[in-house]
Amino acid sequence: MRPLFLLVFCAAASAQARTTVAIDVGHFIEEPGATSARGRPELDFNRDLAAEIESAARSRGLKTLLIGYDGFMSRLTARTAAARNAGFFLAVHHDSVQPQFLETWEFDRVERPFSDRYSGFSLFVSRKNRSLARSLACASAMGEALRGAGFSPSLYHADPIPGENKPFADRRNGVHYYDNLIVLKTARTPAVLLEAGVIVNRDEELRVQSEGVRRRIAAAVADGLQWCL
Numbered sequence: 259m260r261p262l263f264l265l266v267f268c269a270a271a272s273a274q275a276r277t278t279v280a281i282d283v284g285h286f287i288e289e290p291g292a293t294s295a296r297g298r299p300e301l302d303f304n305r306d307l308a309a310e311i312e313s314a315a316r317s318r319g320l321k322t323l324l325i326g327y328d329g330f331m332s333r334l335t336a337r338t339a340a341a342r343n344a345g346f347f348l349a350v351h352h353d354s355v356q357p358q359f360l361e362t363w364e365f366d367r368v369e370r371p372f373s374d375r376y377s378g379f380s381l382f383v384s385r386k387n388r389s390l391a392r393s394l395a396c397a398s399a400m401g402e403a404l405r406g407a408g409f410s411p412s413l414y415h416a417d418p419i420p421g422e423n424k425p426f427a428d429r430r431n432g433v434h435y436y437d438n439l440i441v442l443k444t445a446r447t448p449a450v451l452l453e454a455g456v457i458v459n460r461d462e463e464l465r466v467q468s469e470g471v472r473r474r475i476a477a478a479v480a481d482g483l484q485w486c487l
C-alpha cells in the first residue's frame with residue numbers, strides 16, 4: 259500500500275476505534291458484587307444500566323461493545339483484553355459502604371443489611387492507566403452531565419478511613435483516583451469506573467431501579483462520553 263493510502267487508512271481506523279465504547283457489566287454470577295438493601299445482587303443492577311447506557315450511546319452515534327452481560331466473565335483481565343480494540347472502557351457498577359456503617363432491617367421477612375448514610379454516584383480513574391488525561395477528562399464530563407441531570411456525587415470514598423482514602427481527582431464532579439483497580443490499570447484504552455448509586459441505601463435502591471431514573475443516568479453518561487470522545 260502506498261504511504262498516503264496507508265496514512266488515510268490508519269487515520270480512518272483509529273477514528274473508528276476512538277468512537278467504540280466498551281461497556282463492562284461489573285461482576286459475574288458466582289460473585290455478583292454488593293447486595294442491595296432488599297437483597298438484589300449488584301450484577302442485576304449493573305446489567306440493566308449497562309444495557310441502557312449502550313442504547314443511549316448508540317443513539318448518539320457512538321459504537322458500543324457490551325462486555326460480561328451473560329454473567330460468565332470471571333477474569334477481570336479478560337474484560338480489558340476483550341476491549342483492546344475499543345476506544346474507551348467504561349465499567350458499570352453500583353455502590354455499597356464500609357461494613358461498620360451497615361445496620362439491619364427486615365424486608366420480606368428476611369433480616370438484611372442496609373445503610374441510608376450515603377447516596378450518590380462516584381467515578382474512578384487510575385494513575386496507572388496509560389491514558390490518564392483522557393480518562394479523567396471523560397470521568398469529569400460524565401460527572402458534570404450527571405450533576406446537570408440532577409444527580410449528586412457521593413464524595414465518601416475520599417474519607418480518611420480504612421477501605422476508602424481514594425483521593426479526589428475532580429471533587430466537584432465526584433471523580434476519585436483508584437490506582438490499583440484492575441480493569442482501570444490494565445485497560446489499553448482510557449478507562450473509567452462508574453458507581454451509579456448506593457444500593458444498600460433503601461431509597462436509592464428504589465430510585466436507581468426505576469426506569470425513568472435509569473434512563474436519565476444513562477443519558478447523562480452517554481452525553482459525557484459523546485462530549486469527551
Ligand SMILES: [Zn+2]
Nearest residue numbers: 284291351352
Ligand atoms: Zn461493583
